[in-house]
Amino acid sequence: MAARVTLYSRPDCHLCEVAEEIVAAVCAELGESYEVVLIDDDPELQRRFTDEVPVTFVDGRQHDFWRVDADRLRAALRGG
Template identity: 45%
Template sequence: MPTPLPDVVLITKADCHLCSDARAAVGRVTEALGLGWSEQSVDNDVALRERFAEEIPVVLVDGVQRDFWKIDEVRLERTLRRALQPGI
């Protein structure tokens, strides 16, 4: 059975310069690995806004918070490579 692809979600908000940088970082890493990603805004989701408040932008991988504010591309790539190769 093939390994499911990691679910990468970027949590953002409007008028957020760090979010623009995060979009670019997540895009570069996921593109290099042949993965997709999605974006959710706290502007339209009260629960997300309460959960992440001052940590925006936030990267979730399979529902687990992996980074916030400034996205570390090396760490994100390492996390995603591990998710693609379970048991390692």
């Protein structure tokens, strides 16, 4: 099963760490999966997201960047 949430991140990024905690908690609560993609491993992702990490995608569409709002993420995963 493919992850519904993708978090584009960087190592040693405080905002990324906070975002992953929120994503992990919301996904666990709703029984959803997520994946973390480190942008520094891919030059194209680095070019695309370098100034916006963390960036979250839900169902393949960009959802947020810099900060993750748990209520907004919950609503997106519930289809609302």
